Amino acid sequence: MAAKSIVYDLTDIRRNFELGEMTIKVLQGISLKIKSGEFVVITGESGSGKSTLMNLLGMLDVASSGVLEFDNVNVVGLSDDELSDIRGKKIGFIFQQFHLLGTLTALENVALPLMFQGVHEEKRWARAKKVLTKVGLGDRMHHKPNELSGGQQQRVAIARALVNDPEVILADEPTGNLDSKTSSEVMGIIRQLHKEGSTIILITHDEHLVKFGSKHIVLKDGRVV
Amino acid sequence: MNGDLVKFIFLSLFRRGLRSVLTVLGISIGIAAVVALIALSSGMQEGIKGEFESLGSDKLIIRATGSAFGPPGTAVVVPLTTSNKESIDDLIGVKLSLGRLIRTVNIEDDESLETAFVVTMPDTTDEFELVKEAMQIEIGTGRWANKGSHEVVFGSGSAEDMFENEVFVGDTVFINKDEFEVSGIIESTGNPEKDDSLMMSEKSMRDLFDLDDELDIIIAQSVSEDDLPAVEARIEEVLRDDRGVKEGQEDFSVESPQALLETLSSILLVVQGVLVGIASIALVVGSVGIMNTMFTSVVERRREIGILRSFGVRRHTVRLLFLIESGVLGLAGGLVGLIIGMSAAKLLEIVLAPIVGSALLQVHFSYTLLIVLLILSTVVGAVSGYFPAREASNITPLEALRS
Numbered sequence: 001m002a003a004k005s006i007v008y009d010l011t012d013i014r015r016n017f018e019l020g021e022m023t024i025k026v027l028q029g030i031s032l033k034i035k036s037g038e039f040v041v042i043t044g045e046s047g048s049g050k051s052t053l054m055n056l057l058g059m060l061d062v063a064s065s066g067v068l069e070f071d072n073v074n075v076v077g078l079s080d081d082e083l084s085d086i087r088g089k090k091i092g093f094i095f096q097q098f099h100l101l102g103t104l105t106a107l108e109n110v111a112l113p114l115m116f117q118g119v120h121e122e123k124r125w126a127r128a129k130k131v132l133t134k135v136g137l138g139d140r141m142h143h144k145p146n147e148l149s150g151g152q153q154q155r156v157a158i159a160r161a162l163v164n165d166p167e168v169i170l171a172d173e174p175t176g177n178l179d180s181k182t183s184s185e186v187m188g189i190i191r192q193l194h195k196e197g198s199t200i201i202l203i204t205h206d207e208h209l210v211k212f213g214s215k216h217i218v219l220k221d222g223r224v225v
Numbered sequence: 226m227n228g229d230l231v232k233f234i235f236l237s238l239f240r241r242g243l244r245s246v247l248t249v250l251g252i253s254i255g256i257a258a259v260v261a262l263i264a265l266s267s268g269m270q271e272g273i274k275g276e277f278e279s280l281g282s283d284k285l286i287i288r289a290t291g292s293a294f295g296p297p298g299t300a301v302v303v304p305l306t307t308s309n310k311e312s313i314d315d316l317i318g319v320k321l322s323l324g325r326l327i328r329t330v331n332i333e334d335d336e337s338l339e340t341a342f343v344v345t346m347p348d349t350t351d352e353f354e355l356v357k358e359a360m361q362i363e364i365g366t367g368r369w370a371n372k373g374s375h376e377v378v379f380g381s382g383s384a385e386d387m388f389e390n391e392v393f394v395g396d397t398v399f400i401n402k403d404e405f406e407v408s409g410i411i412e413s414t415g416n417p418e419k420d421d422s423l424m425m426s427e428k429s430m431r432d433l434f435d436l437d438d439e440l441d442i443i444i445a446q447s448v449s450e451d452d453l454p455a456v457e458a459r460i461e462e463v464l465r466d467d468r469g470v471k472e473g474q475e476d477f478s479v480e481s482p483q484a485l486l487e488t489l490s491s492i493l494l495v496v497q498g499v500l501v502g503i504a505s506i507a508l509v510v511g512s513v514g515i516m517n518t519m520f521t522s523v524v525e526r527r528r529e530i531g532i533l534r535s536f537g538v539r540r541h542t543v544r545l546l547f548l549i550e551s552g553v554l555g556l557a558g559g560l561v562g563l564i565i566g567m568s569a570a571k572l573l574e575i576v577l578a579p580i581v582g583s584a585l586l587q588v589h590f591s592y593t594l595l596i597v598l599l600i601l602s603t604v605v606g607a608v609s610g611y612f613p614a615r616e617a618s619n620i621t622p623l624e625a626l627r628s
Contacts, residue, residue: 060535060623081539087622088537099532099626103240113536115229160536 006072007168007199008034008057013066015052026052028222029066034215036167039194040201041213048219051172054203058091058170059083071167088117092161094190096173098153100145106132106156107141110163117164131159135189151182158189168199175206187212230542234550245554248518252558253565255511256602259504260566260595265573266497268589273489282483283450284359285457287313287443287464290478303468303476307438312463313445318456320448323352324440326430332423333399334388341387343400345427348372355446362419367394367409373428377405381413382420401433453481508601515558515602516609519551523613524628530617531625540618547614548607555606559599 015027026049034040044050055061056068062083063076071090075083093099100109111128119127132141135155145153154174161169171190175183191212194200202209210216218225238245289305305324313322326345331338346369347353357363370376377400384392384407392398396407405425413420430436447456460479470476530543570588578586617625 055623058535060626061621081541084534084537084539086537087535093535095535095626099528099535101237101529101532103237108236112233112533115233116533116536116538116542121229164536 005036006033007036007070008032009067009069009072011067011069013053013056013068014064015049015056015061016064026222027056027063030219030222030224032217032224034199034201036199037197038199039191039212039214040217041210041215042201042203042217042219043205043207043210044219046205049222050203050205050219053219054170054172054201057168057201058093059087088113089164090167092164092166092169094154094157094161094169094171094174096176098145098150098157098177100153100156100160102145105142105144106137106148106152106159109145109156110159113160113164128159128163131162132156134162135159149182150178151185154178154182154186155189158186162193166198168201169193171200171202173204174202175204175209230546231549234546234553238550238553244522248515248522248554249558249561251514251518252511252555252602252606253560253562255508255514256559256562256598257566257569258507258511259501259598260563260590261570261573262500262504262507263497263594264567264570264588264590265586266493266500267591268570268574268587270490270493270497271589272587273493274486282481283447283453284482285445285447285453285460286480286482286485287445287460288441288478288480290476305440305443305477307440309464309467310440310443312467313443313460316456316459316463318448318452318459320446321351321355322443322445323347323355324427324443325356326427326434326436326439327441328430328434330400330423330433331402332387334390334392334396336389339387341383341423343377343423343425343430345430346370346378346424348427355444359444360419362414363412364409365412367407370408370425370429372426373432374408374426375403375405375429376408376425377429378409378411378424379407380411380420380422380424382417383423384410386421403433453483457481512605512609515555515605519554519606519609520613523547523610523617527617527625527628530614531622531628534618534622534625543618544611544615548611551610551614552603552607554610556599556603558606559602562602563595563598 010030010032013027013030014025017024017026030053042050042053052061056063059070059075066076067074068076070086075086078086100106101112104112107125107128110132111124114124114127129138129141132138135158137152137155137159140148140152143152145156148156154177158174169190174190175186178186187209190200190202194212194214202213287305287309289303307324310322310324313319324347328343330341330343332341333339346356353369364378365381367378370378377398379387379392392407392410394407394409398405398407411420411424425433445456445460447453457479461475464477464479465472465475468476533543533546534540567588567590574586574588617628
């Protein structure tokens with residue numbers, strides 16, 4: 001990965017939602033570039049379209065129009081399988097609601113994406129243990145989510161996002177459900193990842209987090225301010 | 226990868242514990258109902274077939290008709306006679322024939338008075354042996370009643386149950402006020418119709434009822450099975466002559482056990498049809514239950530589908546996951562259902578057979594049916610998990626995550 005290569009290149013991205021007769025224009029022509037190794041903080045009031053933007057960046061959703069280049073490939077119009085493969089190999093998600101599987105232990109949750117990538121079992125466990133240790137949960141690997149605190153659950157989710165060694169980590173309000181102490185712990189891990197060279201895109205309405213980023217994007221009414 | 230997928234499915238099913246168990250139980254109840262009902266009804270069919278087969282397919286049963294209801298001998302218009310029997314004996318193709326009398330008697334011991342059927346055993350040796358062979362009966366204790374004697378033979382059931390006190394060889398009973406000695410007791414056959422009967426020699430019965438030459442039933446044995454239709458036609462002809470009736474106005478019937486069996490089988494088919502109908506309703510209810518459970522479970526797990534999709538699991542893989550999972554639940558439900566159904570039917574047989582008669586209440590399992598039911602429950606399970614999962618995987622990962 002070249003140090004300053006462009007990961008995301010968005011040109012006039014729009015996303016409309018049909019609500020009966022009405023068309024709600026959530027994103028009204030977003031153009032921006034994100035380079036490899038950057039720590040981008042996207043802020044905006046609720047309804048500004050920041051979550052919608054992040055879902056498009058993460059290819060969980062499809063733009064209504066525009067060009068969204070990821071690694072120099074326009075992903076608008078790719079098939080669902082192609083988008084799935086990009087998500088699986090190159091993107092790691094951290095959600096506000098953690099989104100862990102309740103039936104699985106921390107270790108199993110973290111190793112699960114690797115299983116679907118066809119990684120051999122022994123390698124999966126080894127890699128999952130490594131990332132869990134990295135986020136400081138080496139001693140709680142065999143606990144299920146409901147046996148872990150919110151901060152611990154979010155650290156499991158971070159470990160899961162890292163396990164594939166993704167090009168980009170997308171974090172959607174990662175501290176939104178956490179108290180201030182655990183918030184700063186989680187942010188500490190994310191900053192550490194940035195220092196180690198990961199590209200990070202963080203969505204938040206918390207202005208205090210802006211200072212951690214290398215770049216700040218503000219959204220208002222579906223446009224970059 | 227596929228091995229891992231299956232491991233993952235079993236792991237999550239196992240971890241969901243009670244939920245999986247309840248789903249399996251829901252499926253198994255419909256299957257169990259079908260298995261039990263069909264096992265019992267086809268067992269009944271087998272039992273009846275067995276009864277008729279023991280009678281043999283080379284025999285014809287001749288009865289005087291006119292008594293549509295009630296036991297033979299009670300309301301016959303023109304009874305069969307010994308001379309009818311002699312005419313049948315003389316026919317070509319008839320190996321042997323025998324006549325029997327069946328009468329209702331009053332029977333009493335020291336304490337109580339009961340009503341019972343008495344049937345006669347023929348007084349000639351070869352005819353006597355034929356009855357024993359056809360009925361598959363042997364004397365258990367004591368001996369058969371002597372010709373013309375005041376002796377009676379009890380079935381094992383009637384010996385035990387007819388009076389307050391069990392009847393033993395050597396006991397005295399009064400039949401229509403005449404004193405009779407119990408000469409023997411027949412070995413239990415498992416068939417209450419036989420076990421509950423009383424038998425005496427033909428001559429004893431004639432003396433008792435002051436009968437001349439009447440017979441209630443004649444059984445004719447053909448020289449060969451192939452000749453049976455021809456023998457049947459000859460018997461009908463000679464009896465019409467003997468009894469002076471025209472063709473089409475016969476006051477007697479000649480039936481082969483085979484023909485009776487066919488009539489009975491068609492009735493049984495209706496019975497079985499009704500049972501299968503009830504079972505099918507159970508199965509449909511069960512299937513709807515499976516679909517409901519699967520549907521609810523998949524809808525509840527849309528978020529899980531969203532999570533899987535967020536880290537790159539393809540739609541196809543999600544569907545495969547749910548297809549296998551629900552198929553496994555269906556198969557497990559089917560297996561448990563078979564076990565429950567088979568045990569319930571067997572239990573019913575063990576509990577009820579001694580009460581209603583073991584020959585008719587027995588279970589019979591058809592392996593084809595068991596396999597078909599297993600396949601059915603697997604397919605219903607798989608399909609009802611697959612379709613909601615397909616729907617959930619068709620929406621964007623985002624929508625799935627938000628549900």
